Amino acid sequence: MNGARELPVTCQELRIDATYRNTNDWKKSEDVFNRFFRFADGKGINNTSGFRPKSRAGKGTDITKCAFCVLVTTFGESEFTYFGDNRSKGVPIHDTTVGGNRLLRSIYSLLHTGQRGKIPPFLCFETLKSAKGTHMRFLGLACPGAEGVSALEDLVAVWRIKGNDRFQNYRAMFTILREETVSRSWLEDLVAGTASVDSKYCPPTWSKWVSTGRYLALQCSRRIEPRSRKDQEPSTKEERMVLLRVHQGLSDREFEFAAADLVRLMDERFSDFSVTRATRDGGRDVVAEYRVGHALHQVRLEAYVEAKRWSPGSAVGVKPMMRLISRLKHRDIGVFITTSYFDAQVQRELIEDRHPVLLVSGGDVARLLLQKELGHDPALEEWLHRVRDRSGAGASGPTEGATQN
Template identity: 35%
Template sequence: MRVFGPDEAAAADLLVDAIYQGGRRGGAGDDPLPRLVGVSTGGGFRYRGRIDRLELVVLTSNKRDPDWPDALDRETGVYTYYGDNKVPGRALHATPRFGNALLQRIFEDANAGEEGRQKVPPVLVFTSAGEWRDVIFLGLAVPGVAGQRPAEDLVAVWRTRDESRFQNYRARFTILRTESVARSWIQSIIAGQSDASLAPPVWTTWVETGRVIPLLAPRTIQHRRRAEQLPSDPVGKEVIAVIHAFFAEDPHGFEQCAAELARMMLPDIASLDLTRRSRDGGRDGIGQMRIGTGASAILVDFALEAKCYATSHAVGVREMSRLISRLRHRQFGILVTTSCVDEQAYKEIKEDEHPILVIAAGDIVRLLKDTGYGTPTAVRSWLERSFPSSL
């Protein structure tokens, strides 16, 4: 990974996944982005120009807000970013830094044909490197996702805090397939004379035709290691501990929770019936998922198994083999666990191409965050409300 020091920022190209270091004095002046791309200090939304005439937009994330989990899916190039109306008491667009108004503007322009796309500024995406104020460049982005309806690209989602309901935006961008952004293009934008000939070809293609060419980065190792399946942050670990403790006296009760988590990940589940406790032989539920829409849709059968384990207890080869043996022809399996799958068992699933979806502890944390339950307190309230029989 390339690292640029503070003195190099003003002349450096932007390289995907490179680290750009800030100062080491401990103040706001350490921020490298003003020198790097000519924007203001601080804030998740930064831009050059005016809201009605944007020249450049910078999105940043510190990855420390459990209620608003900005995230990049490196395999698909889709970047999910949340707006700046993160507390109740304000209208959706009435934020101090106008972040939500900015999102509304660029997504409207992105869906208004070539004339609209000409108005969309380059969107540069950064995330915290975890040291001082250093940042990592994630890429050059455009509003929207190929194959997704415009109405799904920018959605106002509801949240509750302190018994007050409010809305914030969830925006989906696509990181374009370019490994670098030239310093010369950035300088032309800063100078107020943007030179399109210096832009990456994928940017020009999108502006002229609307075609999105994403930066795809498929995994080289198909199975996930233990650390990749478990939450790495303290809040995520506490969320899983809350779930495990809630069902500690009634492990069978976790089956209902697992079914709800499966629906969160797969909204197109058409039916899901849990087996009776006395008959539970390793398959905790059977269901059908709808593929397609309307009269042309088809239903695919699946089996669900739930394992409410401590994170120190991985689901092993024996448990996975039992689920595999119970899958009928043209069925797939879903395993939901508050722990993880043993690496050898996971490797065998992938190598033998068994159709099993694993929803591990880390996945559970992400699903709950995306649904608005990002803290242990919120998760505990959700459990008590949704599964009272386990109290």
């Protein structure tokens, strides 16, 4: 369970990173998760994916009136983006079965009009499956919005693609608050109808957010460590298929043009891409600029991209990395992108010497294409075709505008 703590059935609080056994049946004594969410009203929460609202006692099942809501998700930051629960073509954005998007619309309307006291708390969990069964890891207490994010950005309706189908969904911003524990007594008060800040068990950071709008986010100070080979490679069958298509569908030269696209997809502040000549490129397959600042004033940094279309099992070592680093001047940025992975030694040297080089592995490539809705046909094949066309035309000039998602 990755060192997380599994708490006993009798626990009376949720604790950050603790895990809770989930059998999907609260009647089983070993089921900690569902038994925790059984309250005096005799009702629990559903075992659906995504949104799991808990209604107030005697107040019906309208999700917009829930006492609190469990969010099942996967992320690793104190500020995170959550997509709504519409996944089907032809279904209006607010007409989902659970009603998660109606809840999002409601809470962000309350947020934008200063009615934070009416917003239900969100309890975030991650599902962990192993040979020992399913467990739920508590990620923290969350509220909608984030520090410095405007009402134009925190909830946005976006179009997404699944296969050949297109559907509209919400993209919402949440913040994990700086609370190590959440008391079950607080949740019991919420279910009984007590306002969140009126309960004596209300977490201080939630009370502060409701009263002032200040986001006291959970601080995730993490030490930068080399990623394992497993972390850098595709983790699902879908990701493996995408990477295989890229590796087999492009030549070494064509992958250099693909690298320009991928870097642009990774961060829109990269611009003005030029793919260098096929021979004697000085260790830089793509030259670009990285913009820092705002529309009225920007600083442009030189960025150099090294692209290696290697077999998935071939590790990128120190020698090719030093070739790129030796070409970087003061205030230059490097990006090394490969269909393979980076060995531990080269990662340690980059971390210890603080070289300004971004590493993009084969798994990162696959996940990026899937995230940008380019991981399935016809979008994937069309993207590969555009890359081949540009490289076949002998283009060595700017490729700006080539990546459209």
